[in-house]
Amino acid sequence: MAKTSIFSKEYEKRRRRKRRRIVLAVVLIVLIMGCGVLYSQGNISLDKIKNIFVNKNEPKNKINEQSPNNTVDNSKKNSQENKNEQKSEEKKFIEIKLASGSSAKALYDEDSTGKKFVLVEPLQDGSTFDISKSAKNILINDATTQEIKIYDTNGTEKNVTKPNYTTQSGQVFTKDNILKQYQGYAWSKNAKFIDDDHIVYLSQLPWFKTGDAETFMWLIDVKTGEHKTLWNVKGKQIQIGTLNDRGITVVIDGNNKTVTADGNLI
Template sequence: MGKPSIFSKDYEKKMKKRRIRIIGTFLAILFIVVGAWFYRRADIKNILSKNKINTEKNKEDNKKTLTTDNGDKNKENKESKEEIKKEEGYDFKLSDGENLKVIYEINDKDKKFKYIHPLDSKTIYDISPSAKLMTIYDPKVQRIYRMNIEGKVEDITNPRYTSTNGEFSITREEHLKANPDYIWCSSPKFIDENNIAYVSQLPWFNRSKQYIWIVNLQNNTHRYVQNVEGNDIKLDRLNEEGLGIIVDGEKATLKPSGELIK
């Protein structure tokens, strides 16, 4: 656009139109530039927004996948552990009618006794060091039972007492029928895999003192432990040397041989 001559009679009018055209052109250019800037910004914002949504979606998908994978792995591990380690039980009924469940654990095909159910049962029982044997005491009839890990039950109660000289002999049933409060056997505990100790008033019938006997599981023989006598005998826990015992408050250890360590 040329600039009008200053000597032109329409100089002012032409200059005014010229300024208007310049301003209009400037505003048009400014409008285009600003519009392009806003459009570009909106486009960038839209792209960033889509990227953010896609990123969050990917994170969520990854999280779900990870959770699902971990859940599947945990489920597989749990199922695997349950397959390897689970509890089952054998039924056992006491003479008073109480029904028990002898629980054992299977760990990779290896069975071990755990406890007796119901847990609030007052049944006296003991588990051998290997957890492959269990004793169950039936107090009503004073019988000691041994159960192996396959569920086989054997009555290991001493059925008859015979004096050392053989002059006197009496069965458990006969004596308990005549003297129901007499302790023929009570509180059996393992000393080792082959020997179980229990408390009894044998070999005396006219005394209230208590003594310790040991039954050997290999030959099913019962022997009297010498030099152990008390008003209150408790069979405690196994230790490195044998079975802990408490005789009238005094502690000692009973070995499978019947030897006493004080």
């Protein structure tokens, strides 16, 4: 077969093909040697080496799953999920204003049965709270004014404090005047739910004096607003405890008793 003349067009084509083959061979050798070094050092696996050559032949118009657009979408999705989680963790509450000027938050949870109180925070100046058995109502003992206020889960307020005391002769003594006249007088304190419709509290009524005085337990009918003295529950030292199956526990001068919702002492 005759040799191709160096002046012919076929000669130039063959030289270009030969150069491309040489360059391709050199590139392949370098890639193989580089992958071999990385594999020997544990920096690359056989699967990754395979992907280098496979991906080289993939169409350029194939969309990468981790494209910048996908990354932005994922970031937005994660951000929204974080906001939803934070929103679900936000505390739900109604705000309560105290006579001292401070405020407190009555926290509640909400589920398929509705809202239920769980806690009041923070209470200051000696004020206290109590939650009804159904957790649908909460009462606040405002220490500044000795008022008893009930709140429902919608934030509706109801003041059930006894505003005055009327003697058998018809003489009326108001709470505010008695508290000014007798320093340290207990008009109403430590109120607690005995059930959802009844509250008990401690008071030095019907006597007006301080010091070595007896304290009486009073019962409030929440529906009617009636206050009734429990004459059989009295003592120099009385503490109202927690609810039990029969009523609410009370310690009278060191003796443990139970007061029922109808006012009986057992």
